[in-house]
Amino acid sequence: MSQSEQRITISHGSGGRKSRELVEKLFQRYFSNPVLDRMDDSAVLELSPGRTAFTTDSFVVKPLFFDGGDIGRLAVCGTVNDLSVMGARPEAITVAFILEEGLDTGILERIVSSMSQAAEEAGVKVVAGDTKVVEKGMADGIYINTSGIGVLPHNTNIGGAMAKPGDVILINGAVGNHGASVITAREELGFKSTVKSDAAPLNHLIEEILQTTDRVHVMRDATRGGLATVLNEISLQSGVDIEVFENRIYIQDEVRGVCELLGFDPLYLANEGKIVVFVPEDTAEEVLQKMKKNRYGRDSCIIGRVVDNSIKPVVTLKTAGRGSRFLDMLAGEPLPRIC
């Protein structure tokens, strides 16, 4: 962008000359590829053979930048992960921006650059996009939607309703980091911490798991509502009771500290680079070892199991002192705009 255009104006969303400049000077510079560069109303793709996975997510995280990531990295990783957990290989994503008039174009460029890096790491192309601008006070800087398509080449049938008694539950590391990182980045709290968000594209890790076994029953990323909520969703969808062990769930000391100070339960904090994986017991150890070899799976562990089919499914947390309590779904909203 030229020096004279340091801020987004309403004209950048007009669909006319200014919109075109923004696309050419910023978006194409970072996202360029032959499909996108055709600049037609739709991207046209030759997908690999297989079933197609399709997903969408909007991102409204506040603040835009936090330790370990930013809204752009989140937007790419979130959609890549939603495709991957279904067993799909992500092939293409779209990016739609809602920009607030007055947004610093330098901030926009940092975000776009971060998206481009995350897409590169995941190996997906941005094939189509859209930009709208709303008046000052009608958004909070920038909101991003990413949608994605992927192909299911494996003979997998993964889904929230596929958990079975006897399944072992694995997770690829510590929980609560993303939520704790975003909340400590909010200026109004006025304190610093060293907690880093775990935002990461997990498609390569997932590909490795699926190469190890074709018997993954459920895979899901534990985003909004945290580990506790995602386990409840699966328990409901599959109609099974689930049991997890508190002392097996890894929570970093810094995250624990933030939670104690602010009164949050880390099991309900959002993660942006954590998946739960449900596999039959006899393959769990092999999957675990494979996961530990990936950079995003070093702290992987087995945290629990599916106990039985149930008409009134519950998730039980076995506590350290040999007691236990029900782990409910997140009710209310401790942390708005966490992603």
Add this chain to the structure above:
Amino acid sequence: MSQSEQRITISHGSGGRKSRELVEKLFQRYFSNPVLDRMDDSAVLELSPGRTAFTTDSFVVKPLFFDGGDIGRLAVCGTVNDLSVMGARPEAITVAFILEEGLDTGILERIVSSMSQAAEEAGVKVVAGDTKVVEKGMADGIYINTSGIGVLPHNTNIGGAMAKPGDVILINGAVGNHGASVITAREELGFKSTVKSDAAPLNHLIEEILQTTDRVHVMRDATRGGLATVLNEISLQSGVDIEVFENRIYIQDEVRGVCELLGFDPLYLANEGKIVVFVPEDTAEEVLQKMKKNRYGRDSCIIGRVVDNSIKPVVTLKTAGRGSRFLDMLAGEPLPRIC
């Protein structure tokens, strides 16, 4: 929704129990289908064979309701049309909402119901969705993103860069209606008009055109920036000079009236149900007759032609008095938040 929940709260975007209620009680009620109802992280689809078209658009139109449509109808039709103009048959769309805390759930339901009707008319399924809620003052009621995938079953190679000298340019009716309708619906203007938005899903019309000829070179919907801007984009992408005739372009009297009063040029006003179609001259009449038979093509007409290849492509408007002037791309922004 129950009587006690008349407004959207931050909890509806938490990913927890409240989000789930919103999905079950509202979105599933209107959008339900077997793929969506699985409620996994991605929809999994068996697409028809062919290349895949993929597109995205966010909608921030103000006001949310106007004569002839609303943000919901716009969001569905816009994405259906972006797929269709590439020659693709729309197969599935995703819907992502950004809701402002305090939004009346009755308004949300009207919008969702309108989306469901438009999707039904177009014959596409909503297969995945997302809901985020931002604090009061951080959005303007509701913003919607729709992304879509379609399949190119025809042996078509349609695109903005495919216009050729000798091509005849058709359009399926009057221009400027959408822009004029939205602007007169803005309360601050304080006047009433009878202008109706043309928002419509054009996939069936387009399918009929493609059954008539496999020689469509360019097809594009004339949305933001209007007819003038879309012709300029095509002229640039294809490297051709374009000539259109002012007296062939149909502008309804009411639209002309609004434009004269407010100082707009109808050729730059957004349309949400108009496509330009470039075909070789020898097939133009046949295509025209076919278009006229569709409910969204009754006022179709031939408005111009591609003159020649050009290094500095221009669009020329032949005026009624045998004069002519250059028709430039929209510069600046006469009408923010028109879609």
